[in-house]
Amino acid sequence: MTAPATVAAFADVFDEIGAGTVERERERRLPYAEVELLRRAGFTRVTLPVSHGGRAASPSELFELLAELARRDPNLAQLLRSHFSFVDRALHAAPGARRDRQLALVADGSIHGNATFERGPAAVGSVSTAVTRDAAGLRLDGRKFYSTGTLFADLVSVLAEHDGAQVGVMLRTDAEGVERIDDWRGFGQRLTGSGSTVFRNVRVDPDDILPRDPARVSHAGAFVQLVLLAAAAGIGRAVLDDATAFVRSRTRGFSHGSARAPQDDPIVQEVVGDVAAASFAADAALAAASHALDRHWRNARTLASHNPARYKARALGEHLLAGTPLAAWWSVGEV
Numbered sequence: 001m002t003a004p005a006t007v008a009a010f011a012d013v014f015d016e017i018g019a020g021t022v023e024r025e026r027e028r029r030l031p032y033a034e035v036e037l038l039r040r041a042g043f044t045r046v047t048l049p050v051s052h053g054g055r056a057a058s059p060s061e062l063f064e065l066l067a068e069l070a071r072r073d074p075n076l077a078q079l080l081r082s083h084f085s086f087v088d089r090a091l092h093a094a095p096g097a098r099r100d101r102q103l104a105l106v107a108d109g110s111i112h113g114n115a116t117f118e119r120g121p122a123a124v125g126s127v128s129t130a131v132t133r134d135a136a137g138l139r140l141d142g143r144k145f146y147s148t149g150t151l152f153a154d155l156v157s158v159l160a161e162h163d164g165a166q167v168g169v170m171l172r173t174d175a176e177g178v179e180r181i182d183d184w185r186g187f188g189q190r191l192t193g194s195g196s197t198v199f200r201n202v203r204v205d206p207d208d209i210l211p212r213d214p215a216r217v218s219h220a221g222a223f224v225q226l227v228l229l230a231a232a233a234g235i236g237r238a239v240l241d242d243a244t245a246f247v248r249s250r251t252r253g254f255s256h257g258s259a260r261a262p263q264d265d266p267i268v269q270e271v272v273g274d275v276a277a278a279s280f281a282a283d284a285a286l287a288a289a290s291h292a293l294d295r296h297w298r299n300a301r302t303l304a305s306h307n308p309a310r311y312k313a314r315a316l317g318e319h320l321l322a323g324t325p326l327a328a329w330w331s332v333g334e335v
Contacts, residue, residue, distance in 0.1 A: 003064045006046070006057055010065060013041045018072030024191060030182065031191055034076055035111070035152045043069075044080070044111055047087050052107040059088075059223075063230040063286055070234025071241070075191040077231040079149035082114035085224050086157065098207070105155060113153030113173065115144040115197045131162035131169060131204055138204040140169055140177075144197045151180050151193030158199065159212075168210040177202035226289055233286045236279035243275050 017034045024031060038044060047062055048054025057065065062084060070077035090102040106112070115129075120143075122128045129142025140160060150156050150173060158169040173180060177200045184195035250262040259265040318324045 003061045006055060006061045007065055007068050009055075010041060010043055010046075010068075013037060013043065014069055014072050017069070017076060021073045024073070024075075028190055030151065030193060031073070031076060031079075032152060034073070035079070038069075038076070038080075039109055039111065044083060044109070045106060047084065047091065048103065048107055052103055054107070059226075060287070060290060063226055063289070066227060066230035067234040067237065067283070067286060070231040071237040072234075073191075074231045074235050074238075075189055077234060078189055078228065079152060079192040079194075080111075081224055081227040082149050082157075083112040083153070084227065085220060086112035086155075088223055089220065098210070110154040111149075111152060113147065113150030113156040113197075115147050115150060115156045115158040115199075117144060117146045117159075118142070119145045127159055127161060127166070129158060129160045129199065131160050131167065131209065136203070138206060138209075140171070140199045140202040140204050142199050144199075146194050147180070147197040148192050148194040150197050151182060151195070156197065157210075158197075162209065166212045166214070168212055169204055170208045170210070171199075171202060171204070175202055222289075226286070229282075229286050229289070233279075233282040236282045240272075240275050240279045243272055247272060 017031075017037065020034075023029070024034075042053070042055070043065070045052070045054040046057045046065065049056050066077045066080075066084075086102070087106055090099055090106070093099040093102075118127055118129065120128055127142070129140070129144065131138055131140050133139075140158060142158070142160060144158070147156075153173050156171055156173050156178075158171060160167055160169050162169075171178060179198040179200070180193075181196040181198065182193065184190070184193065186194065247263050247268055253260050253262065257265055258267055262268050315324075315326060319326050
């Protein structure tokens with residue numbers, strides 16, 4: 001199925017979600033009903049094989065769908081980021097019982113959340129959340145923040161320490177000892193449920209512990225970043241939609257304006273055109289992410305690191321303020 005056809009299949013659902021976006025934002029009403037609407041429509045299964053009740057949507061189709069969902073409400077697109085990342089990892093995992101179980105859970109309608117990051121004294125690269133052993137078996141204890149989407153999820157993967165290594169622990173969000181707290185007070189994306197998740201003496205099945213290999217290279221980081229880019233592209237489309245609708249609705253002119261109606265004013269037209277160009281650029285970046293165009297950024301960034309402009313600006317500032325002579329030639333060495 002092509003991207004336009006896949007998007008068309010969910011257009012009515014997206015429009016229904018978009019109809020209540022402003023009210024949800026003003027009232028800070030968490031989109032439980034909207035997530036359920038997406039689940040019932042099969043959106044959370046869209047990348048699964050047809051044999052699992054999905055549409056076998058490709059990555060490019062998924063990111064276009066997320067952009068169109070974000071066009072209506074970017075909160076919905078972002079809060080499903082961990083879910084679609086979980087599905088992507090399962091689809092690319094080695095065949096086996098664990099993979100079959102994960103795909104079956106998604107096929108059955110389960111939504112996956114996130115419990116990775118923490119606020120607290122843990123050093124960079126480590127977490128305080130841990131799996132330990134007691135007389136009853138394995139238990140999980142810890143507290144996570146930035147748990148985007150977990151308020152709306154049935155399952156959650158938790159990053160934890162276990163036997164001296166980091167592991168992922170998959171749990172049901174309604175398991176005893178799991179508490180999801182709506183304490184996200186960020187300036188934007190206020191309805192993503194990106195607050196705290198607390199784990200107190202949560203019993204863990206050994207089969208639900210997945211070892212992590214930090215040295216293994218994967219596309220997982222790029223995948224979740226592309227979800228954010230898709231959401232940003234959708235926001236750009238929404239800005240253009242709103243700007244166009246607002247200008248068209250205006251009938252009041254000004255004596256010093258360039259036209260009787262605002263939509264005929266060339267200055268207003270230029271501003272709307274600039275918005276359209278910026279939105280198009282974001283769309284193009286999203287669509288081109290499978291074309292290895294990142295090589296241009298990587299190559300240019302590597303070249304730029306040879307003589308960082310920031311160091312030169314500092315040297316110039318020191319010269320102007322303190323009279324320190326400018327270096328005639330750059331050199332490097334050990335400190």
